[in-house]
Amino acid sequence: MIRFTNDYSEGAHPRILEAMGAANTEGNFGYSTDPHCENARQMIRDAIGRPDSAVHFLVGGTQTNTVCICAALRPHQAVIAATTGHVCVHETGAIEASGHKCVAAPGTADGKLTPEAIRAVCTAHPDEHMVQPKLVYISNTTEVGGVYTGAELAAIRKVCDELGLLLYLDGARLGSALAAGGATLTELGALCDVFSIGGTKNGALFGEAVCIQNPAIAKDFRYIMKQRGGMLAKGWLLGIQFEQLMQDGLYVELAAHANALALRLREGIAALGYGFSCDSPSNQQFPILPDRVLAKLRGDFHWEEMGKPDADHTAIRLVTSWATRPEAVEAFLAALKKA
Missing domain, CATH: 3.90.1150.10 (Aspartate Aminotransferase, domain 1)
Incomplete structure (x- = not known):
């Protein structure tokens, strides 16, 4: 049978498997404190043009979204996402289970949020008798294959600044968006409070890299990672994979x-x-x-x-x-x- 079911049916790119095999018994510190993770962090900072970015590695997308949103929001605050957004429909209520409401807003035919939709949600939540919208969740690509351009991302950043909102971009399929001419890594670094670079759906065995540009979200992030089950003991396995993905343009290739x-x-x-x-x-x-x-x-x-x-x-x-x-x-x- 030929499967077009998803983009994680296969294991990992041979270069990643080879690198993991070579490092199999070298001995490393745990919990992503090893040299491989530190090297991968620096490669990512260079790629996004943000030497100040706090970079962390997690295993999967649901962990990544849950931990990032928990780190960004206070208990009474909510996420704004498109009706088709991954956190609204495909994460079994993981965000709600952590105590934060997802407010679904109508998106475009290809799953994008618009500044007008974001503004409408905030207008509909005017006081303390409702949750306070605080974080805009978008993904590139969207759940239905849409791609945000740099200009579209800048427009969303503008309305976030106007309304006092944080901007989080889920990059589970970021490679596809980059290859399709979407917002660049440097644009993401400049415009997002936090975003992820997905490896699971683009050649890695598993793994997502989180890039935090907002110091308020970065504060105590590893505590939240640990509490939410997002910290991998053998974290060096994640670092090795992102070392390979970020080298020689392999990620976009x-x-x-x-x-x-x-x-x-x-x-x-x-x-x-x-x-x-x-x-x-x-x-x-x-x-x-x-x-x-x-x-x-x-x-x-x-x-x-x-x-x-x-x-x-x-x-x-x-x-x-x-x-x-x-x-x-x-x-x-x-x-x-x-x-």
Whole structure:
């Protein structure tokens, strides 16, 4: 079976596995206090243009979002996110379980928050009888493949400054956004109070790097990491992976491969006359296909179903990764044409 289910079905890029194997028995300090993590931190600071950034490593995306939001908010404060935002729909209420409400705001067709939507949420929460919106959560790419440009990120930063809000960008699929021409690492470093660089979905075995530019969020961050189960004893395994990802442009190179194959899928599907539920330049594509056609493909290929626009069609999600082979894409397109 050929899987287009997600971008973490494979293990890790061979260069990462080789580096981890080479360091397997060298002996390291624990909890990300080792030389590999420190070197990776410096590489990330250089890449984002922020020598003052506090960089931390966590294993997964839900941990990262929960710990960052806990560090940023007081008990009465809330997160603003798009209705389709990951923290609203795919983290089993992890943010709410930590005591903070997620206020969902209507996003664009490709899942982006706008300054107007952010302003509307704050207007609707005027006093102490409601939660106080304090942190804007966005992701690049969005949950449905949208990509924030530098100009769009700057516009959100402007409204955050106007309303006294913090800005957090979830970069679980940041590689794809960078490769698609989204806001650059230096723009993220300049405009976000905190953001993450996702490794799990872009060639790492596991791991997310958190970059904190706001000292108030950085304060006691490791205490919160530990309390929330986000501190890995064998933290050097995370440092080694980010050393490799941040070297020689590997991080964006892997994402560019995934994006190119996703766009080939899009091109081939569109050539057969099918539409898409949204316009995505990323490694996630959302075609709308007839159920009778999907029935013929099921078993040889795997995807996620996103909903039914009508009784006879289903919107599906096709995701490519750093390890997707061009022949897998061509096999899907050939089978689709035949079906």
